Amino acid sequence: MGPSGSGKSTLMNIIGCLDQPTKGTITIEGTETSRMSRSDLAYVRNKKIGFVFQSFNLLARANALSNVMLPFVYGDYPKAKRKERAMEVLDSVGLSDRWNHKPNELSGGQKQRVAIARALVNNPAIILADEPTGNIDSRSGLEIMILLQRLNREGMTILCVTHDLFIAEHAEMIINLLDGRISKIEEVKERKNALEELQKLPKEEEISN
């Protein structure tokens, strides 16, 4: 967590092998990323890391299923099982009935869930989420948090960037950044449960009234 310009996204891009650090090192499974070739970095991004972006970054021309299958195109996942695996992941984010919809036919929350499915499809070691709820309404945002908390409970490591304390309190630990440095690391004492938070929100009918 941290204010704009504190280096949250940059740190995340460096961890995700999208960017290279000018100083310091990142070690993934014993290898420093600065010693890896462009090809090795691409391999790590494909196999070890699942990205979830604020602006979804889905391919506009492809449907949900094809978007989820995109990492397979650049990996060696067995061909015969690709579709089955992609549908399974889509099902786990609750969108198996929308597999044939293009991004512009989906709501913000649904798009982000497709993006999460895409991040999960190759069984990564970590999910890096950069302001995953930044571009969507609070109700859909909580649904995303429910999903991320469930994945976390199931054993997935999730690194989530946010400037919103409410979102941050859904995590086990908050690392505060300021001007490119870690200013504080704290454990969350009263961790929020996204499912309960969602129930606290006024019902949709009440809003329309």
Add this chain to the structure above:
Amino acid sequence: MNLWESTEVSIDALKANKLRSFLTMLGVVIGVIAVVLLVSIALGVRSQVTGTIEGLGSNLYMVFPGSIGRGMGGGRLTINKLKIDHAYELMQKSGYNVAISPVVNKFSTIRYGKTSKGATLITGVMANFSLARNWKVNEGAFLKKEDIDAYRKACVIGQSVKHTLFKNSNPVGREIFIAGKSFKVLGVMESKGQLFDLDLDDQVFIPLPTAQRIFGINNLSYIFIHTPRVEDMPLAMEQTKKILLHSLSDDDFTVKSQGETLSAFLQISSLLTIMLGAIAAISLVVGGIGIMNIMTVSVTERTKEIGIRKAMGAQDGEIITQFLTEAVIISLMGGIVGILICYLAVFLLSAFYPTFTVTISLLAITVAILFSTFMGTFFGVYPAYKAGRLDPIEALRYE
């Protein structure tokens, strides 16, 4: 990512920008049409002329007045000193059983009833012309020795003349007017086709002495000499030269065989074909630059997409392959469409101009396809490489 996957991705991207893909392709299409059609026409003309020249007879040589065609710049204007007496001298003194056939040419207007026809080639010949020239009569008979000797006003007409003046009726026995004088039609020659832009069937044959009299000329246009045995040709030509040198100087005449004419023509036509092909190839290069232009635009426009693909683990090479495949598909499709249009053009051309036979040369097609594929690759490499080397984070941030 295998080839099929990258083809699928490429086709998808091309479909997303249909008009642009089509216009880019059009550049290649036009280039391919230019190359294939021009080379095919050039080769078609070449084979047609070759056929016509060979049809004249391979054991034929000619005596021309003056020193024409003797190397470059040899075509000096000289007085035509070739006379009928030279032909008679050759007839008496030549060996090798040659047939000597002197010819006089003149263009004139001809008329039958109310139908008249301008600028028709009137050829004054001797009775042995049909044999020496290997050109047979289709209807009626050729001019006979008596017709020649008696200065008769008789003629044999070519197929085109028959069509123009008589349509489908039988011309044999009718009277036509040549240069205002009435001539009896004895027969019709079989079709001989075109020689360069000259329609050989648009010709009327009359006795040589008659021609010299009505046109008021006393020299010859040329002499055809036919040797029954091809092997005798070089010796017969040497002999002809020797005989003529008795009464003429070296500058006054030229002895030339069909083979020499043919090889000179083939040399010119090869040059012409290469030149036409090269000019057409320029338009293909322009088409290729069009591909490069569009691919560069496409890479810039899809920077974000490239970023997403890279975040999902795309290797540099896989991105390069994707864009290169796109460029090759555009040019290959352009090549195929271009060739189809060429076939259509040739089909239409031969439907409207039946005498104009062009066959699309397989060589031209192969060259066009290879060249257009090469162009797609060549002009696609730079934009594709640019896309592949994009920094993932820069690409993702691009808006």
